[in-house]
């Protein structure tokens with residue numbers, strides 16, 4: 695039987711950023727964000743970033759988004775390689791969606807490499823649809839980006855996919871997010 699992981703989810707803090715960069719470099723290769731980019735994001739009023747810790751308190755995943763009026767843009771979602779396929783990516787996406795519900799953000803968008811099957815599958819599982827490509831968006835290999843969007847997340851269709859997934863997720867991973875209202879800290 696699959697072991698159920700227990701993790702803690704918290705708003706990202708400056709102290710997390712060194713470990714975030716380590717995971718970021720493995721996840722995004724040459725295209726990864728710098729330490730300064732993350733530090734400046736933590737002071738950005740429009741940004742929401744979260745870190746995930748294992749039971750030993752080690753940072754094992756993170757995510758972030760910008761919320762601008764009715765739209766959120768997912769900037770990063772990454773899981774440390776040894777923790778992949780343990781439902782943490784899903785937990786991170788749920789966290790971003792919950793943050794959008796809390797702040798009345800209606801639409802969520804992101805760009806993803808056309809070759810990134812794991813990420814595309816994750817987003818499709820939650821009802822994201824591809825609405826075109828940005829040609830040569832990734833400068834390291836000139837790869838195209840798929841532009842993905844949700845419909846209005848308050849519509850029943852999106853909510854029912856979300857709720858089905860979340861009900862199943864609750865049996866696959868244990869998480870403590872302090873409270874249901876995660877707030878950004880500087």
Ligand SMILES: CC(C)(COP(=O)(O)OP(=O)(O)OC[C@H]1O[C@@H](n2cnc3c(N)ncnc32)[C@H](O)[C@@H]1OP(=O)(O)O)[C@@H](O)C(=O)NCCC(=O)NCCS
Nearest residue numbers: 721771772773778779780781782783784806812813815816
């Ligand atoms: C994409 C990523 C965040 C997924 O995280 P994860 O914790 O491994 O994924 P989960 O275990 O939560 O899987 C959730 C869903 O994602 C999809 N998925 C994840 N890994 C997959 C894989 N290797 N192949 C196919 N689908 C996959 C599946 O739909 C899965 O649902 P299922 O368990 O019902 O099959 C992780 O692979 C990662 O960190 N990649 C590097 C960084 C990155 O590419 N980020 C996205 C940039 S846009």
